[in-house]
Amino acid sequence: MPANTKRSRLTTEGHYADSFEPTNEQEVYDPRKEHLIHEMLTEIGEDPQRQGLKRTPLRVAKAFDFLTSGYAMSAEEIIKAALFEEDVREMVIVRDIEFYSLCEHHMLPFFGHAHVGYLPNGKVVGLSKIARVVDVFARRLQVQERLTSQVANALMDHLGAHGVAVVVEASHTCMMMRGVQKQNSTTVSSAMRGTFESDARTRAEFMGFLGR
Numbered sequence: 001m002p003a004n005t006k007r008s009r010l011t012t013e014g015h016y017a018d019s020f021e022p023t024n025e026q027e028v029y030d031p032r033k034e035h036l037i038h039e040m041l042t043e044i045g046e047d048p049q050r051q052g053l054k055r056t057p058l059r060v061a062k063a064f065d066f067l068t069s070g071y072a073m074s075a076e077e078i079i080k081a082a083l084f085e086e087d088v089r090e091m092v093i094v095r096d097i098e099f100y101s102l103c104e105h106h107m108l109p110f111f112g113h114a115h116v117g118y119l120p121n122g123k124v125v126g127l128s129k130i131a132r133v134v135d136v137f138a139r140r141l142q143v144q145e146r147l148t149s150q151v152a153n154a155l156m157d158h159l160g161a162h163g164v165a166v167v168v169e170a171s172h173t174c175m176m177m178r179g180v181q182k183q184n185s186t187t188v189s190s191a192m193r194g195t196f197e198s199d200a201r202t203r204a205e206f207m208g209f210l211g212r
């Protein structure tokens with residue numbers, strides 16, 4: 001069969017599927033993923049060979065690798081790479097950390113901001129690492145509540161802090177583009193650990209800094 005020829009085959013389930021046939025010149029990134037995306041394009045009634053879609057399987061494979069790259073990252077390594085001994089006891093807050101994640105039910109994006117606070121106990125962490133930890137857990141298939149608690153747990157476990165607070169505010173495109181189709185609702189989730197959980201004043205101070 002000449003390269004780049006569209007053909008169909010009958011799968012064991014009885015469906016016809018176009019084969020993924022890259023040309024010799026065509027860049028291949030991840031054949032298995034590209035094959036699946038090629039099949040999906042066919043299933044939704046598109047022509048994967050048309051000009052605009054030829055590189056789409058490759059682009060989508062790369063995009064999904066990036067959007068799920070958090071599975072291969074370690075929050076512990078990120079935090080431990082920039083822990084500094086400092087005699088600081090006051091609350092530290094990094095606010096408005098933007099993130100993009102994928103809901104595990106529909107694999108559609110949800111996105112918004114995370115606000116992270118902690119009470120140091122002799123050590124501070126590089127501020128960028130807090131945002132990196134958010135990305136570690138956002139770049140996976142998620143539910144918002146789990147993302148929130150995973151960020152809190154990672155910081156609590158590896159920072160040795162007196163307490164950690166995480167608030168996440170997000171819009172879910174699976175509630176906007178489809179399904180219930182509500183454009184303006186946002187979801188707020190929180191995870192309080194250590195002093196933030198046990199002491200209402202500490203929690204209130206944190207919420208006050210967030211303007212809530």
Ligand SMILES: Nc1nc2c(ncn2[C@@H]2O[C@H](COP(=O)(O)OP(=O)(O)OP(=O)(O)O)[C@@H](O)[C@H]2O)c(=O)[nH]1
Nearest residue numbers: 103104105110142143144145172174175178179180
């Ligand atoms: N708790 C929680 N629910 C989520 C999150 N992302 C999506 N969902 C919800 O997951 C649920 C899945 O419900 P199902 O009834 O199984 O799926 P569905 O038929 O597509 O539901 P609809 O979205 O209502 O059309 C929906 O209510 C979504 O809104 C999340 O981060 N946290």
Ligand SMILES: [Zn+2]
Nearest residue numbers: 103105106174
């Ligand atoms: Zn969803």
